Amino acid sequence: MALVDLMVPKLPDTEVYGALARFPTTRALYRACERVRDAGYTRWDAHTPFPVHGLEKAMGLPSSKLGWVVLVTGLGGAGLGFLLQTWVHTEAYPLVISGKPLFAWPAFVPVTFELGVLGAALGAVIGMLALNKLPMYYHPLFRSKAFERVTDDAFFISIEAWDPKFDLEQTVALLRSCGADEVELIPGEAAAVASASDQAQGRPA
């Protein structure tokens, strides 16, 4: 149960989750991102079927902290590898090999290097998943039928309702003025649960 909780985003319980706008092309999306960024929104995201180069600039995203994670796990792996070998060769199993001293540091370098690479690689993969909050099995945007096209041929911007700048009318108007084909409001947690139980009891949503 606790693990599943981790994989579902924790969101404020509001009537509306946010606004979702669909754009026909990467260019339109790119321009819209610049406008949303310049309007001062902070809790929003862009969704595309494939990586769009330069979008992070248009969105005004800061550079990723992943590099620091990799640096720490890489150096940690290397340090651990070196200490492990030192302990094994001088404490646990002190054997004279090839006439070398017990603490023969040059012989430790290849394994130290490899464990450094391993630590960096694991740090990169796990850190990337953690920073992206993945795996995430459910997201309020899945309530939108139109959003299914995000893995096919459409480009989206979603702005969350608890963004300090969010205003139902103004935000929708901004997205429309950016050239969105379609803007819809995604129901929030409470509204979605109510609507689901209505449907289950046969009442119209």
Add this chain to the structure above:
Amino acid sequence: MTDHARAVSERQFYLPSSGFWANLRLIGLAVGVIAAAVSGLLAAGNARQFYYSWLVAFLFFLSVGLGSLFFVLIHHATKAGWGVVVRRLAEYTAACLPVLLLLFVPIYLGRAELYHWTDAQAVAHDHVLSNKAAYLNVGAFVVRALVYFALWSFLALLFLRLSRRQDATADEGLSRQMIRWSGPAILIFALTLTFASFDWIMSLEPHWYSTMFGVYFFAGSVVACFAFLCLLTVTLQQAGCLRDVLTLEHFHDLGKLLFAFTVFWAYIAFSQFFLIWYANLPEETAFFFQRTEGSWLAATRLLVVGHFVVPFFFLMPRSIKRRRPLLLLGASWMLLMHWLDLYWLVMPNLHPEGVRLSLLDLTCFLAVGGLFLAVLGALLRSGALVPIKDPRLVESLEFENF
């Protein structure tokens, strides 16, 4: 994602008609000639020191030229787009290689002082050297040197000529021709560089051998080339050239390559040490014993820290590679460390007792460097600083890192 091609004024493609760069050929020539004369005077009292210092200086600029030739070749072999804007500068630097044949003359003249294996009597009484005499003899040494210079000059001038012909004709076929040449050229490059490093550096201690030595010299050369290109591009921009041509994206990539080959150098340097340390054969370990005695131990430690540990962490962050002054600092430091690397390879044979810096180290460096830069200055003046009609030029101008 750039919507509009950047507008670049044509003037930036050429050197300004006055100032330091326009007169580099004269400044370099003056410095070179004066420093060579001073070196000659100083050499009168200490010929051995002169030849060794000259060899270090010669190898330094040789490695910059060879590294640049490698960059040109690998650029074509990989059909690279990003680096078109810096390729011409590497072509010019590589085209300075022929003049090094002239600067090789003092090494030929000093062969008896530099290379123990030229002493016929010593060789006759030395089992190892008499067995190596089929390779290590003056005749073969000279013929090989001429072959290396002929091939390097041929390749460097071939690529420069084809590239410049494209400036005039805008013929895309020339790009394909350069790509076709690049494969066999890399093979020739690898073999000649390897054997040149055996001939000119490894044979200073003719009993010692390391099959990795060619790669070691190669790794240092490429580090030197990218450091030199960073230095050249940043200073050219300060003079107003290439201002809107070379962006932070290009500097970022030059920095990445400098970082990568610094790590590659360390990898090769350690591998060479590691195998010799592990096998522990007396004829191989002598090289490292010599370099851990007296003050050479300090030089060895400085090389490990200064040529690897410090630049590894300094050049790693993106923010350093994307700041011209910091990249310039890193590149200058790497050139200094590359010089130390060559000094460390050559000088223990002259001063086994410890590091003995000499005024000749400086004057020989200025003499070789002055003449090298004089030729580079003349080449930079002779045409555009970028391949202005290269089909990938626009791609390179708009290049961005992701």
